[in-house]
Amino acid sequence: MLLQSPWIPHLASTGANVAERLSLALAGDIIEGRLAGGDRLPAHRDLARTLQIGLGTVTKAYAALERRGLTRSIKGRGTFVAILQAHGGRQIDLSANAPPAALGARLLARTLTGIARKIDAxxxxxxxxxxxxxxxxxxxxxxxxxxxxxxxxxxxxxxxxxxxxxxxxxxxxxxxxxxxxxxxxxxxxxxxxxxxxxxxxxxxxxxxxxxxxxxxxxxxxxxxxxxxxxxxxxxxxxxxxxxxxxxxxxxxxxxxxxxxxxxxxxxxxxxxxxxxxxxxxxxxxxxxxxxxxxxxxxxxxxxxxxxxxxxxxxxxxxxxxxxxxxxxxxxxxxxxxxxxxTGVIAAIQQDLRHEARRRSKLAASLLGTRGLVWHPDAYNAWLPMKRDVADGVFSAAMDMGVKLTLPQSTMVRPGDSASGLRICLGGASWEELNESLAILAALLK
Missing domain, CATH: 3.40.640.10 (Type I PLP-dependent aspartate aminotransferase-like (Major domain))
Known part of the structure; x- marks a missing residue:
């Protein structure tokens, strides 16, 4: 049995046509936090019947939302909110260039126990x-x-x-x-x-x-x-x-x-x-x-x-x-x-290189067609683009709960037209990285 949608259907008061008014109404409720990540949208036919609009109009509006990265459709299940809300919800931070987590509690406890017997007071x-x-x-x-x-x-x-x-x-x-x-x-x-x-x-x-x-x-x-x-x-x-x-x-x-x-x-x-x-x-x-x-x-x-x-x-x-x-x-x-x-450092660095390569390949698979520059050993990737485009993508990603490095912060001359986005791959969990990169991929379309 499919879950009922929590969204109360309505159309925005502005917009060039009905499909755009529907898209704007849904986008506003998603970005403002009235719909949360994972919430199901009404079925196409149900929404068309409720609002007394054409089925093709609903399909067009939903497609526009998916292109923006606000929703995702799952075959046989329906359409769901994909955004990670910054309002009252979590935000995925892809702005801090940290390595993936590699230090476990057991390793730290064993290390501290060992050095307690020999540390110089x-x-x-x-x-x-x-x-x-x-x-x-x-x-x-x-x-x-x-x-x-x-x-x-x-x-x-x-x-x-x-x-x-x-x-x-x-x-x-x-x-x-x-x-x-x-x-x-x-x-x-x-x-x-x-x-x-x-x-x-x-x-x-x-x-x-x-x-x-x-x-x-x-x-x-x-x-x-x-x-x-x-x-x-x-x-x-x-x-x-x-x-x-x-x-x-x-x-x-x-x-x-x-x-x-x-x-x-x-x-x-x-x-x-x-x-x-x-x-x-x-x-x-x-x-x-x-x-x-x-x-x-x-x-x-x-x-x-x-x-x-x-x-x-x-x-x-x-x-x-x-x-x-x-x-x-x-x-x-x-x-x-x-x-x-004890050789722990060599083991940690080997694990970090393995994880960096796994995450870099994920980024390349989702963003590689957009000109992504990446290295298998790096904790970040670089997406070169014009400054105004980079600023726009940065702001849109923030609205969708994905925090990137401010484009201006990497530029020696703030007035340069050539810029880009640094995408840090190490700090987020694997699941968060998948979700945030998918949002970026949809945005870049």
């Missing part, structure tokens, strides 16, 4: 020295070594998250009137951080491998060497475009910066997701600062950031950190030490 009783305890820096240097980045613990600064490490890198090399060159479309956090700290930020052209070397060389030539020039880029799984630089591109970027006397700030937070390529800090160790963290490679709860420095900047970093210490939690460092010793 002085790490809780005493303030950490600038840059973090030497023992903790040794632990994190071992982890960076698994990514192909050999770094002396004395050249490593630990912070409470990668964004703190990035802020420190900007402050160390940019100076009062510094200029940060970066990809034209880039990580929203870096754009916001540079603007908040008063640095000029300038975008360079990008292609399928990220920053274009010739565009970088031309941009550097136009900035005075005395102004403090830093090139901030993400060579592996660039956020948000997922572009990854090949070896030749990395070598070209490193040589251009070396010849121009510019610092490199390498964002390596996704390097563990796609290992095997050389880090820029290994290609140009005398000018490159490497930013990393564990939130993207293990889980958001592990707020540990790292900044690997050239020897020439170590003393300046120590002076800065005496005024504003940034050391991470001693407990988090003890957890990482335990997981490195």
């Amino acid at each position: 002085d790490h809780f009783n005493l303030y950490a020295p600038p840059g973090g305890h030497l023992e903790h820096r040794r632990v994190l240097a071992r982890w960076l070594d698994t990514l192909g980045l050999g770094v002396e613990p004395s050249h490593l600064v630990l912070t409470s998250g990668a964004r703190q490490a990035l802020a420190l890198a900007f402050d160390l090399v940019c100076g009062r009137h510094g200029v940060i060159l970066t990809e034209r479309i880039t990580y929203p956090g870096a754009i916001a951080l540079a603007r908040r700290r008063g640095y000029r930020i300038q975008g360079a052209q990008i292609d399928s491998e990220g920053m274009v070397p010739q565009a970088l060389a031309e941009a550097l030539a136009g900035i005075k060497a005395t102004e403090g020039r830093a090139v901030y880029l993400t060579p592996t799984l660039h956020n948000p475009t997922t572009a990854t630089m090949g070896v030749d591109r990395r070598q070209a970027i490193a040589e251009i910066c070396r010849q121009a006397g510019a610092w490199i700030i390498e964002d390596g937070v996704y390097a563990a997701s796609s290992p095997g390529l050389p880090q820029l800090a290994t290609l140009a160790p005398e000018i490159a600062l490497h930013v990393n963290g564990l939130s993207k490679s293990l889980g958001p709860g592990l707020q540990i950031g790292m900044l690997a420095l050239p020897p020439s900047l170590c003393e300046a970093a120590q002076d800065f950190l005496r005024e504003l210490p940034m050391a991470p939690s001693a407990l988090s460092c003890a957890v990482v030490d335990d997981w490195l010793a």
Whole structure:
């Protein structure tokens, strides 16, 4: 027996024709929350009889609702509301670029029990020295070594998250009137951080491998060497475009910066997701600062950031950190030490790569015909489009209970016409991801 529909049939007072008036009436009740996700709409014939309109008119109105992603039809069962209400209901967040959940309660309980017997109480009783305890820096240097980045613990600064490490890198090399060159479309956090700290930020052209070397060389030539020039880029799984630089591109970027006397700030937070390529800090160790963290490679709860420095900047970093210490939690460092010793980190990263590939393939299957740019190891996908279109899709998705990254936040120049939508695939449950991507697919039609 089919469920009765909770909707009270009526027509909107405005609209060009009856089908449009019916579509507007239903859409308004769905978006305003009077109908909830999963509610059944009246059968075509019943609605036509109740409103005394043609059956074809109902069919046309229902088809328009489905194209907007507001409803879905199931053969043999009827038509149902597909929207996830933001009013009094849940909202699916595809705006935060977090990895899929990989840490279980049993693993955490076993880890905490184990480290309780061997943790150093002085790490809780005493303030950490600038840059973090030497023992903790040794632990994190071992982890960076698994990514192909050999770094002396004395050249490593630990912070409470990668964004703190990035802020420190900007402050160390940019100076009062510094200029940060970066990809034209880039990580929203870096754009916001540079603007908040008063640095000029300038975008360079990008292609399928990220920053274009010739565009970088031309941009550097136009900035005075005395102004403090830093090139901030993400060579592996660039956020948000997922572009990854090949070896030749990395070598070209490193040589251009070396010849121009510019610092490199390498964002390596996704390097563990796609290992095997050389880090820029290994290609140009005398000018490159490497930013990393564990939130993207293990889980958001592990707020540990790292900044690997050239020897020439170590003393300046120590002076800065005496005024504003940034050391991470001693407990988090003890957890990482335990997981490195027991092989847990390698197992978690393998699981995360498997889940990232499963989610990326799902996104490609639903949005691939719309020009989706994706990488099997990335936690997000990129949908390039004109700025006005991106703004429209963003707003419509919000109305339907799907939160995306604000298009403007990824753009170095807010006035650019070329933009896009970052779709974060890791934070939502598998069921929520399926439903929200289906809504986006319907919207894009």
